[in-house]
Amino acid sequence: MPSTKTEQMVMASLKARHRKEQSFKLLGIAAIIMALFFLVTLMTSILSKGLPGFFQYYVTLEVELERERLDPAGDLSDQSLFDGQAKKIIQEAVLAKTGAKKRNEKKAARKLVSNGSDLRLISFVQANPELLNSRQSVKFALDDDADSYFRGFVKKQTPEKQRRLSDLQIAYLDQMQADGLVSYEISDYLFFGSASRNAEMAGIKGAAIGSLLTLVVCFVIAFPIGVATAVYLEEFAPKNKITELIEININNLAAVPSVVFGILGLAIFINIFGMPRSIPLVGGMVLALMTLPTIIISSRAAIKAVPPSIRDGALGVGASKVQATMHHVVPLAIPGMLTGTIIGMAQALGETAPLLMIGMVAFIVDIPGGVTDPGTVLPVQIFMWADFAERMFIQKTSSAIIILLLFLIVMNGGAIWLRKKLERRW
Amino acid sequence: MLELGEVIVNCADVSVFYGDTRAINNISIDIEKQSITAFIGPSGCGKSTFLRTINRMNDTIDSCRIEGRVKVDGEDIYAPSVDVVPLRAKVGMVFQKPNPFPKSIYENVAYGPKIHGLSNNKNHLDEIVEKALTRAGLWAEVKDRLHDSGTGLSGGQQQRLCIARTIAVEPQIILMDEPCSALDPIATSKIEALMSELSAEYTIIIVTHSMQQAARVSKRTAFFHLGDLIEYDSTDTIFTNPKEQKTEDYITGRFG
Numbered sequence: 001m002p003s004t005k006t007e008q009m010v011m012a013s014l015k016a017r018h019r020k021e022q023s024f025k026l027l028g029i030a031a032i033i034m035a036l037f038f039l040v041t042l043m044t045s046i047l048s049k050g051l052p053g054f055f056q057y058y059v060t061l062e063v064e065l066e067r068e069r070l071d072p073a074g075d076l077s078d079q080s081l082f083d084g085q086a087k088k089i090i091q092e093a094v095l096a097k098t099g100a101k102k103r104n105e106k107k108a109a110r111k112l113v114s115n116g117s118d119l120r121l122i123s124f125v126q127a128n129p130e131l132l133n134s135r136q137s138v139k140f141a142l143d144d145d146a147d148s149y150f151r152g153f154v155k156k157q158t159p160e161k162q163r164r165l166s167d168l169q170i171a172y173l174d175q176m177q178a179d180g181l182v183s184y185e186i187s188d189y190l191f192f193g194s195a196s197r198n199a200e201m202a203g204i205k206g207a208a209i210g211s212l213l214t215l216v217v218c219f220v221i222a223f224p225i226g227v228a229t230a231v232y233l234e235e236f237a238p239k240n241k242i243t244e245l246i247e248i249n250i251n252n253l254a255a256v257p258s259v260v261f262g263i264l265g266l267a268i269f270i271n272i273f274g275m276p277r278s279i280p281l282v283g284g285m286v287l288a289l290m291t292l293p294t295i296i297i298s299s300r301a302a303i304k305a306v307p308p309s310i311r312d313g314a315l316g317v318g319a320s321k322v323q324a325t326m327h328h329v330v331p332l333a334i335p336g337m338l339t340g341t342i343i344g345m346a347q348a349l350g351e352t353a354p355l356l357m358i359g360m361v362a363f364i365v366d367i368p369g370g371v372t373d374p375g376t377v378l379p380v381q382i383f384m385w386a387d388f389a390e391r392m393f394i395q396k397t398s399s400a401i402i403i404l405l406l407f408l409i410v411m412n413g414g415a416i417w418l419r420k421k422l423e424r425r426w
Numbered sequence: 427m428l429e430l431g432e433v434i435v436n437c438a439d440v441s442v443f444y445g446d447t448r449a450i451n452n453i454s455i456d457i458e459k460q461s462i463t464a465f466i467g468p469s470g471c472g473k474s475t476f477l478r479t480i481n482r483m484n485d486t487i488d489s490c491r492i493e494g495r496v497k498v499d500g501e502d503i504y505a506p507s508v509d510v511v512p513l514r515a516k517v518g519m520v521f522q523k524p525n526p527f528p529k530s531i532y533e534n535v536a537y538g539p540k541i542h543g544l545s546n547n548k549n550h551l552d553e554i555v556e557k558a559l560t561r562a563g564l565w566a567e568v569k570d571r572l573h574d575s576g577t578g579l580s581g582g583q584q585q586r587l588c589i590a591r592t593i594a595v596e597p598q599i600i601l602m603d604e605p606c607s608a609l610d611p612i613a614t615s616k617i618e619a620l621m622s623e624l625s626a627e628y629t630i631i632i633v634t635h636s637m638q639q640a641a642r643v644s645k646r647t648a649f650f651h652l653g654d655l656i657e658y659d660s661t662d663t664i665f666t667n668p669k670e671q672k673t674e675d676y677i678t679g680r681f682g
Contacts, residue, residue, distance in 0.1 A: 238488070239488055307525075309521060309523055309525035310525060310527065310528075311486070312483070312486075312519075312521055312525060313521065313525040313526070313527060313588070313591075314527070314537075315483065315486065315514065316481070316483070316514060316518060316519035316520075316521065316592065317514065317515070317518060317537060317538035317541075317591060317592060317594075317595055318511050318512070318513075318514035318515035318518075318538060318541070318542060318595060319511075319537075319538075319541055320510075320511050323541055327537070327541075328527060332528065
């Protein structure tokens with residue numbers, strides 16, 4: 001039992017204190033639950049839409065690989081194969097399978113197989129020239145409307161006029177499925193295809209490589225400049241009005257909307273320096289400008305966190321200022337610098353607006369082979385796909401978002417691994 | 427008057443300012459070669475600041491300004507032509523908190539010789555490291571784990587490692603800024619024994635808060651108070667028969 005007066009007063013106040021603590025705790029838990037709820041909703045929505053996008057429907061057709069028709073020049077060169085009749089051979093295979101005879105029947109049947117199937121047949125022939133002049137089963141992608149039918153987005157009950165497939169086409173598809181020719185498989189077009197208006201052929205390879213090239217340029221420019229700036233400002237620069245002004249500007253630049261950097265890139269790199277549009281080099285330079293403040297600020301924080309006793313120790317044995325910085329301070333600050341850099345790079349990876357400004361939104365089918373080839377990047381690709389009307393692009397958009405997230409997870413994982421590896425205790 | 431042998435540090439009218447604040451007032455003092463001199467005084471009396479003027483460690487503080495003349499080995503170390511790198515190789519420093527580099531024990535000791543180019547081959551460097559660690563009394567304890575991290579040692583071992591790191595560069599003077607204040611009594615006694623041994627070869631200047639320590643290890647003692655050098659004499663005189671009232675008050679524990 002409380003004896004003294006003070007103790008009694010303390011006991012009396014305890015209840016209110018406990019209540020306050022309890023409500024504070026509950027508030028925190030509620031906030032976390034809410035955040036988790038939104039996260040789960042987001043992930044469920046993306047995964048439920050996106051995972052089917054990793055797959056698509058294929059049809060296996062028996063094609064007659066006649067050499068004279070496929071490869072008129074007989075040398076298996078791209079030119080010769082393109083001059084050949086790959087498309088016609090596939091169409092004949094479809095007609096044979098469906099039994100379409102009349103003109104309108106033929107037209108309906110031909111539309112069921114993807115437009116880009118001739119390229120697939122050509123690469124099949126190039127990979128297996130020994131199979132020429134024989135009858136082979138080859139898998140082709142179904143057209144996106146046929147794909148949507150198998151996914152159940154196109155329904156038989158809908159009046160024929162209001163759906164994108166005719167009764168006849170649906171009958172053909174049902175027949176193919178009954179014959180066991182239709183398969184649902186991992187979409188190779190998604191991973192190895194490039195930009196395409198045909199939803200079933202569209203893929204992220206070009207955009208992924210564009211993203212990679214852009215990020216490499218961004219890193220190569222932003223990391224050394226950012227770290228050098230941070231080291232200079234933190235270790236060497238005199239503390240005066242000018243450095244103060246620079247510091248304030250760097251901090252403010254970190255908060256500038258990214259699209260502004262895009263306009264800057266457009267005005268300076270493209271209009272004044274006359275660099276080409278749509279290239280990863282300019283994209284990387286613009287993103288580097290955007291990322292620099294983040295890298296500088298985090299690198300300075302990392303340098304500040306190095307205990308001064310380490311500097312003293314180095315200076316005390318007669319190291320020069322540069323030696324003390326390079327041998328001791330920077331190695332200890334590197335993990336923190338890398339963390340900031342990766343955060344900046346992850347931000348850059350997800351950036352769309354500044355790249356729209358410099359024309360990386362162009363429709364580019366070719367996969368960029370270098371930083372000066374026109375290209376696009378993953379978020380811009382997502383942005384473009386989200387705009388297309390075809391049903392299949394909805395899944396492809398979500399799939400691309402998943403891939404972008406995987407990119408981010410891999411980058412962050414790499415950053416954590418690097419930091420763990422380089423971290424030294426003192 | 428204090429009788430000194432050969433003088434290695436000669437300070438005349440030294441004043442140190444931090445911005446507009448005067449931390450040291452016109453101090454003139456001579457330090458004897460190859461002996462131990464202790465700086466004592468209450469906190470904030472400027473003894474550490476003054477110690478750091480002798481190897482120009484105060485240069486790292488932007489607002490710090492120094493007047494007067496400090497000569498080491500007859501050379502004015504604040505002359506414009508003086509480079510701090512060779513100066514600090516000649517005047518080494520051991521700090522209050524043990525601050526080994528977060529590297530291996532070997533690299534901690536080898537760092538100084540490496541940057542000064544004292545050794546051009548691995549065997550010679552190994553010898554320097556062994557010699558420095560032996561003289562710091564640490565060799566027997568660490569010879570089997572030279573490539574373990576220096577920060578993994580105990581506090582006392584870390585401080586001896588820092589001493590080894592300093593003497594590996596063969597300085598003439600070792601400045602010690604409260605080297606035992608973070609250590610337990612056993613580690614402290616080891617460092618004190620080490621200082622006595624080292625004083626045969628090196629000039630040691632030690633700042634200490636422990637008057638017992640000053641009395642135990644040093645040959646001369648200087649008493650600082652509020653930026654002034656109050657009294658400088660042989661340690662025996664300071665502790666048994668101080669001339670100044672302030673000194674007596676401090677060493678008898680009436681203030682400080």
